[in-house]
Amino acid sequence: MPPNEEDIINKNYFLTYSNAAEHFLDEAWQQTPAVLYKAAECNAADIDCLIPHQVLKKRTEFISHAANISMSQTVDILADYANCGSASLLLALHHAKKVSS
Numbered sequence: 001m002p003p004n005e006e007d008i009i010n011k012n013y014f015l016t017y018s019n020a021a022e023h024f025l026d027e028a029w030q031q032t033p034a035v036l037y038k039a040a041e042c043n044a045a046d047i048d049c050l051i052p053h054q055v056l057k058k059r060t061e062f063i064s065h066a067a068n069i070s071m072s073q074t075v076d077i078l079a080d081y082a083n084c085g086s087a088s089l090l091l092a093l094h095h096a097k098k099v100s101s
Contacts, residue, residue: 050073
């Protein structure tokens with residue numbers, strides 16, 4: 001559970017920041033495209049449109065670059081809708097369908 005005001009006042013909750021998650025994601029996304037391309041027997045040239053989960057613009061750009069897919073082929077709705085949690089992917093799919101029609 002997230003802390004409530006009483007937890008914070010009583011110093012029962014300490015927020016710390018670590019780059020560990022970001023480094024882990026960078027490493028994972030450096031390797032993931034090759035694994036997916038091999039499993040699907042395709043490569044970046046076969047991809048018309050990349051629709052990543054819409055969490056953070058920096059992450060979307062990193063994924064696009066790691067997959068060797070240009071940002072012009074990558075759906076990025078963050079400027080329009082921000083991060084809408086699990087609904088972000090559905091919004092991105094809707095956006096991609098609307099744009100391609």
